[in-house]
Amino acid sequence: MEVTPKKVPTLCRQCGMHCGINVHFVDGVPTRISGQKNHPINRGVVCSKGRSAIELANHPDRILTPLKRNIDGSFEKITYENAIKEIAAKIQDLVEKYGASSIGVWIGEALGFLQQPEYARRFVHALGSPNYFSADSVCFSAVYMAYHLVKGYWGSYPDFENSKLILLWGTNPKLSYPPYMKAIERAKRKGAILVVIDPRKTESAELADVFVQPYVGTDAALAWGIANYLIKHDLYDHEFVSKYSTGFDTFSRYANDFAPSNVAKICGISEGKVTQIAELFGKSKPTIAQLTGLSLEQQENGINTIRIITSLSGLCGAEDTKGGELWPKEITVNHLNYSDEIAGFHQKPIGAEKYPLLYQLCGQCHSLTAMDNMLGIGDYPLHGLIMAGANPVLSNPNSRKVAKALQNLDLFVSREIFHTKTSAYAHYILPAATFLERSEPYYYPDLQTVAMSNKVIDFPEIRDEYAFWRDLAKELGFMDPCFPWKNEEAVNRFILEPSGISLEALKNKPEGIQYDSIEYKKYQSKPFPTPSGKYEFVCRDKSDENVSEIPEYHTPQYIKNPNTVYPIILITGARKQQLFNSRYQNLSCFTHNPTIPEIEINAQDAKQWNITNGSRVKVSSKIGEIEINVHVLDTSKILPGLVQITNGWDEANVNVLVDDTDVDPISGFPNMKMIPVKIEVLSKKAIIN
Ligand SMILES: Nc1nc2c(c(=O)[nH]1)N[C@H]1C(S)=C(S)[C@@H](COP(=O)(O)OP(=O)(O)OC[C@H]3O[C@@H](n4cnc5c(=O)[nH]c(N)nc54)[C@H](O)[C@@H]3O)O[C@H]1N2
Ligand SMILES: Nc1nc2c(c(=O)[nH]1)N[C@H]1C(S)=C(S)[C@@H](COP(=O)(O)OP(=O)(O)OC[C@H]3O[C@@H](n4cnc5c(=O)[nH]c(N)nc54)[C@H](O)[C@@H]3O)O[C@H]1N2
Ligand code: SF4
Ligand SMILES: [Mo]
Numbered sequence: 001m002e003v004t005p006k007k008v009p010t011l012c013r014q015c016g017m018h019c020g021i022n023v024h025f026v027d028g029v030p031t032r033i034s035g036q037k038n039h040p041i042n043r044g045v046v047c048s049k050g051r052s053a054i055e056l057a058n059h060p061d062r063i064l065t066p067l068k069r070n071i072d073g074s075f076e077k078i079t080y081e082n083a084i085k086e087i088a089a090k091i092q093d094l095v096e097k098y099g100a101s102s103i104g105v106w107i108g109e110a111l112g113f114l115q116q117p118e119y120a121r122r123f124v125h126a127l128g129s130p131n132y133f134s135a136d137s138v139c140f141s142a143v144y145m146a147y148h149l150v151k152g153y154w155g156s157y158p159d160f161e162n163s164k165l166i167l168l169w170g171t172n173p174k175l176s177y178p179p180y181m182k183a184i185e186r187a188k189r190k191g192a193i194l195v196v197i198d199p200r201k202t203e204s205a206e207l208a209d210v211f212v213q214p215y216v217g218t219d220a221a222l223a224w225g226i227a228n229y230l231i232k233h234d235l236y237d238h239e240f241v242s243k244y245s246t247g248f249d250t251f252s253r254y255a256n257d258f259a260p261s262n263v264a265k266i267c268g269i270s271e272g273k274v275t276q277i278a279e280l281f282g283k284s285k286p287t288i289a290q291l292t293g294l295s296l297e298q299q300e301n302g303i304n305t306i307r308i309i310t311s312l313s314g315l316c317g318a319e320d321t322k323g324g325e326l327w328p329k330e331i332t333v334n335h336l337n338y339s340d341e342i343a344g345f346h347q348k349p350i351g352a353e354k355y356p357l358l359y360q361l362c363g364q365c366h367s368l369t370a371m372d373n374m375l376g377i378g379d380y381p382l383h384g385l386i387m388a389g390a391n392p393v394l395s396n397p398n399s400r401k402v403a404k405a406l407q408n409l410d411l412f413v414s415r416e417i418f419h420t421k422t423s424a425y426a427h428y429i430l431p432a433a434t435f436l437e438r439s440e441p442y443y444y445p446d447l448q449t450v451a452m453s454n455k456v457i458d459f460p461e462i463r464d465e466y467a468f469w470r471d472l473a474k475e476l477g478f479m480d481p482c483f484p485w486k487n488e489e490a491v492n493r494f495i496l497e498p499s500g501i502s503l504e505a506l507k508n509k510p511e512g513i514q515y516d517s518i519e520y521k522k523y524q525s526k527p528f529p530t531p532s533g534k535y536e537f538v539c540r541d542k543s544d545e546n547v548s549e550i551p552e553y554h555t556p557q558y559i560k561n562p563n564t565v566y567p568i569i570l571i572t573g574a575r576k577q578q579l580f581n582s583r584y585q586n587l588s589c590f591t592h593n594p595t596i597p598e599i600e601i602n603a604q605d606a607k608q609w610n611i612t613n614g615s616r617v618k619v620s621s622k623i624g625e626i627e628i629n630v631h632v633l634d635t636s637k638i639l640p641g642l643v644q645i646t647n648g649w650d651e652a653n654v655n656v657l658v659d660d661t662d663v664d665p666i667s668g669f670p671n672m673k674m675i676p677v678k679i680e681v682l683s684k685k686a687i688i689n
Pocket of ligand 2 (some may be wrong): 223390573582
């Protein structure tokens, strides 16, 4: 008889950090989760989300059988085999009528990285469609695009642990990346200085040595002000600039206009703060680690803002140095993406003409544009969509349009673990495996380490992502050569084969194996992977006409053309500890205050509007309105005239207010951080439920 072990190590995927965890069993039943003491990311610590993974897997609301939607919107059970047959028949029908490009796949934030999304990509490419979508149309890839334009490789990997100066621009790792914050706290204990730049005084800002609250959308001006000071006072790294970079003269001419006194006015901060931060750069160079958060991506001038901020690292010689910005060596693995082997598609990838960098760098289509294709107003129609691990009715901008678009599909399949606002529109819902039910390799680029997650629990009736895509491909007649592997373990062996690291070796080392030694300043012996081979203060990449040579500062629209109807500026999506985008609202660990959606308002504004904690307001933007409770913040916690609503709540969905046409023209990312709104008071008194 097989004896169930007492403890199985794996990697947590309740968020993207992939902490090392152990799942403990009593009499074969998983009971609790602890941290792996020697895992380099979390060093034994597990957050409340991580600890709740067993509850997630065993949740009473979990979908355990395939479901088919009836005309009245209710769902009835269907066998897996019949569901696959019907879905395949519908795909075949749509391909015959409208071509393969009328089918798309969409992988959400819940699934990553080397393996799960790539099944979907292989499937849709083998079918003959370029239309692969993911959360990357609103998350992370703008950072990659910006880094690519400056230094040609994907970032960002700040080496907090060894840094002397740490800057957090528009990010709150205390809540969003807890292990990073621990590394920052360790560096602080060794003497590092922490600078936080955020219009809200966040949990991370509480730990800052220097905290600055610029107007939303003005970070690029602050960064240019720092560049101005460093150049004027000869505090930059001459060797790096002269030997390894290009465009410095043009860059410094542009910086001329950003004297600290000027920048202070633009950003609404004191001149002293600008010079203080610039002095810190000068003193700490080259050990400067900067992290640019999601907020800078989801802005109208996001790419340029991230470009100029990362250029400060180059200016200070922090590029590829210990304690600075790392340029990790990639692991040599077999990638499942085989688009290079596909002869070409009949239709253009959706959104690739408008946002070429997203497609060139990430091989992704633009999910916001896809809504038009679903509604029949794009270049060509999208009729079928298979989605896994995503909830775009809550996560994509303009939720009403998203819902309409999904309702317009002839075939919508959702692979989910729970019923959601999005899966409500699916024709078929197929039960998905949680991360505890699958096994995949993951690598930590900054540590150059690879580790393996393990299948810890098993629901025999639930097919993992591999089985699903393989079975569907088989039914459609193209399983071979698309999915030749017997199971997920065989896929894992294939992925790892060129790395020289075996599955067995990884099983014996749950904390991971370093695949290559860390070396610094590699640019001294090999060119940067940019068009010029140099670090580009001025961009030489001509593939997108929207990319200016210089990462220009543009005055945000809400400042340039103040909107008298919608005079208040709304930030969306500041993270909460136990809410993860739209996930975990149904877990008992969800004890966060608030447990209902709230709008954060400065006490000064609340006083003026005569409202208090728990008052009810209507928030309207030019495209929609929601009702929500008020949470009054101390005046120091948020700039006056600014309000904040976190995304992902089932009720009071803030994306009803976010305009999908207001985007950064380079990345195509929506502006989710400076939305003009108005507020009407519905009830001044707190409503006690
Ligand atoms: N607990 C938890 N953790 C998460 C998530 C979650 O939902 N919950 N989500 C995960 C995901 S998908 C992501 S992408 C990351 C995001 O994580 P982060 O990038 O850390 O994003 P936030 O935590 O929202 O912090 C963004 C901060 O930027 C500030 N901000 C807004 N506009 C501006 C601006 O113009 N300039 C500056 N300087 N600051 C600005 C906001 O006030 C906010 O405090 O977190 C991940 N981690
Ligand atoms: N206004 C505004 N909107 C935002 C943001 C913002 O800051 N402001 N942030 C954006 C960002 S950064 C991101 S990343 C997106 C995220 O948006 P999405 O990619 O839509 O991700 P989630 O909302 O986390 O939804 C994930 C879904 O996957 C399901 N799920 C969980 N685990 C599994 C699994 O193992 N397998 C499968 N098949 N399903 C699973 C969950 O039940 C959930 O419904 O939201 C974005 N939306
Ligand atoms: S930070 Fe928490 S949720 Fe994220 S991987 Fe680590 S333990 Fe899991
Ligand atoms: Mo994200």
